[in-house]
Amino acid sequence: MGHEAELSGPDLANGVAVSELAENVPFLGHAHGEAVVLVRTGRDIHAIGAACSHYSGPLAEGLVVGDTLRCPWHHACFDLRTGDALGAPALNAIACYETQRRGERVIVGAKKSRVEPQPPPNSPAKIVIVGAGAAGAAAAEQLRHHGYRGPITLIGNEAPGPVDRPNLSKDFLAGAAPMEWIPLRIDEFYGELGIDHLKNETVAELNTGNRTVTLESGAVIPYEALLLATGAEPVRLPIPGATLPHVRTLRTLADAQGIIDVATTARRAVVIGSSFIGLEVAASLRARNLDVQVVSRDRVPLERVLGAQLGQFVQQLHQEHGVAFQLNATPHAIDDGAVELEDGRKLDADLVVLGVGVKPRVSLAEKAGLEVANGVVVDSMLRTSAPGVWAAGDIACYPQPFLADPVRVEHWVVAERQGQAAARDMLGLGMPYADVPFFWSQHYDVILNYVGHADGEASVAIMGSLEKRDATVVYRRDGRVAAVVTVGRDRQSLAIEAALHRNDAPAIEALLRSGTAGSQS
Ligand SMILES: Cc1cc2nc3c(=O)[nH]c(=O)nc-3n(C[C@H](O)[C@H](O)[C@H](O)COP(=O)(O)OP(=O)(O)OC[C@H]3O[C@@H](n4cnc5c(N)ncnc54)[C@H](O)[C@@H]3O)c2cc1C
Ligand code: FES
Numbered sequence: 001m002g003h004e005a006e007l008s009g010p011d012l013a014n015g016v017a018v019s020e021l022a023e024n025v026p027f028l029g030h031a032h033g034e035a036v037v038l039v040r041t042g043r044d045i046h047a048i049g050a051a052c053s054h055y056s057g058p059l060a061e062g063l064v065v066g067d068t069l070r071c072p073w074h075h076a077c078f079d080l081r082t083g084d085a086l087g088a089p090a091l092n093a094i095a096c097y098e099t100q101r102r103g104e105r106v107i108v109g110a111k112k113s114r115v116e117p118q119p120p121p122n123s124p125a126k127i128v129i130v131g132a133g134a135a136g137a138a139a140a141e142q143l144r145h146h147g148y149r150g151p152i153t154l155i156g157n158e159a160p161g162p163v164d165r166p167n168l169s170k171d172f173l174a175g176a177a178p179m180e181w182i183p184l185r186i187d188e189f190y191g192e193l194g195i196d197h198l199k200n201e202t203v204a205e206l207n208t209g210n211r212t213v214t215l216e217s218g219a220v221i222p223y224e225a226l227l228l229a230t231g232a233e234p235v236r237l238p239i240p241g242a243t244l245p246h247v248r249t250l251r252t253l254a255d256a257q258g259i260i261d262v263a264t265t266a267r268r269a270v271v272i273g274s275s276f277i278g279l280e281v282a283a284s285l286r287a288r289n290l291d292v293q294v295v296s297r298d299r300v301p302l303e304r305v306l307g308a309q310l311g312q313f314v315q316q317l318h319q320e321h322g323v324a325f326q327l328n329a330t331p332h333a334i335d336d337g338a339v340e341l342e343d344g345r346k347l348d349a350d351l352v353v354l355g356v357g358v359k360p361r362v363s364l365a366e367k368a369g370l371e372v373a374n375g376v377v378v379d380s381m382l383r384t385s386a387p388g389v390w391a392a393g394d395i396a397c398y399p400q401p402f403l404a405d406p407v408r409v410e411h412w413v414v415a416e417r418q419g420q421a422a423a424r425d426m427l428g429l430g431m432p433y434a435d436v437p438f439f440w441s442q443h444y445d446v447i448l449n450y451v452g453h454a455d456g457e458a459s460v461a462i463m464g465s466l467e468k469r470d471a472t473v474v475y476r477r478d479g480r481v482a483a484v485v486t487v488g489r490d491r492q493s494l495a496i497e498a499a500l501h502r503n504d505a506p507a508i509e510a511l512l513r514s515g516t517a518g519s520q521s
Helices: 134-145 165-169 188-192 253-265 276-287 308-320 363-367 412-426 490-502 505-514
Strands: 027-031 034-041 044-049 063-065 068-070 077-079 085-087 096-102 105-111 127-130 152-155 195-198 203-207 212-215 220-222 225-228 232-234 268-272 291-295 324-326 331-334 338-341 346-348 351-354 358-360 389-391 438-443 446-452 459-465 470-477 480-487
Touching: 034 105, 063 490, 068 085, 068 490, 085 412, 127 134, 134 152, 134 195, 134 225, 134 412, 165 253, 165 276, 188 195, 203 363, 225 412, 253 351, 268 276, 268 346, 276 291, 276 308, 276 351, 276 438, 308 324, 308 438, 308 446, 308 459, 389 412, 412 438, 446 490, 480 490, 480 505, 490 505
Parallel strands: 127 152, 127 225, 152 195, 225 389, 268 291, 268 351, 291 324
Antiparallel strands: 027 034, 034 044, 044 096, 063 068, 068 077, 077 085, 096 105, 203 212, 212 220, 232 358, 331 338, 338 346, 438 446, 446 480, 459 470, 470 480
């Protein structure tokens, strides 16, 4: 988590010379006791709050793209003219201030009041959202944000409602984040927005013929428009002992609490799988002083996603923090006190965490007859094969503009933005979903920011120095940049994301040559 921006720079209520404001470069100051960023775009000068409403990232170190300001940490997007949160992971607007030119100076005035949204072009009689996770929760809020006043039912079966899932494997599991940080919203929030939030309810059936969903409790709820956002669930290995009580997976807050409970008395943990989640769990368990071994069939952790060199760097980081690796190793069985490998070795373990991937929860969609292939198949508007039904998040297999084949990704920001995009489309405000995929992963003091989408066949080149935490890793397919990971170069990550979005290959190459370093969260 970040912290509130401290006041620094000039008092902008007293004004600053316009000549000090370079075009499209955020300028940090303060006004009326709050940190404020000034941005000059052409003849306009905008003033908005300096702290991102996600984890308080420093917006003064972000990137201006058109009339938006992007956060350097996890790429939230804010409207410079209004402070509106245009793109997740920010769900709240930030303050926006009046600005006034007086001669050669600009003065920051009072906060602007929010403008009530106009009614949207379409207003479905009732909207139902199945799955109260990243995509579902973001969709529900987006509907209200765009002025939809009709009934919304958000149905979820995970206590306590929408949670900050990425935190579960990181600070929360490590004991560095309190419980209050985990729910995305306080209990009263949905009531205040007039959203009927059904907690602990499971949708058992979707009937696209008469447009209803049936809950396990038997209740039948009609819809005119429906979003399926049921996410994914961890894979359990089909080996003996995989369901023993000390063998855990991690998806929900309850899962994280369960791991913490076992970790309180456990001394030796084995993490099976060197996935992002597996490795983040390993780091968090080290923070709790457990001996940790990671067992993986891979030769190098994360090699298929990041390439061998970056994978080895991440492995080395974990080794420096005391994690031991058993690579090229396959677990054969688990018993009360050990994990047995296929080669006969036994690794002592009183806690085992399976981090071997997830599978999309598509059974509702399948039973309802929706087209399913590596997830629920959607078009560029995130519409499924059934009229009135959209899908978003980990279950959605969607056409990504710069990829030949439809893709399904498991990223927090993508899920939230797809939820928001589907909501807009329900209201007649849709645009083809074309955001560049982005995710981040944290390993001790190193944060990897990944933009784009590459697979194991991409060529990999490293620019800069991973050891110095100042590097760009470039993944190319057929000579074109398909994805980029940055370490310590947050602004470059934002700039490349924007250039990938424009499909501007020359700009991407120029950015790579310049190696612009940015802030690091
Ligand atoms: C521990 C962990 C750490 C992660 N860290 C990162 C990270 O650092 N960066 C990143 O980009 N991504 C990260 N991710 C991935 C990210 O959290 C997911 O991509 C994202 O949550 C997907 O959102 P979703 O809405 O599709 O699914 P979810 O957030 O899983 O939400 C789906 C919800 O639907 C509910 N549901 C399912 N079926 C039904 C039903 N029939 N009836 C009612 N409710 C139902 C589920 O219980 C769940 O609450 C992490 C994931 C995990 C598990
Ligand atoms: S802190 Fe700004 S996007 Fe996370």
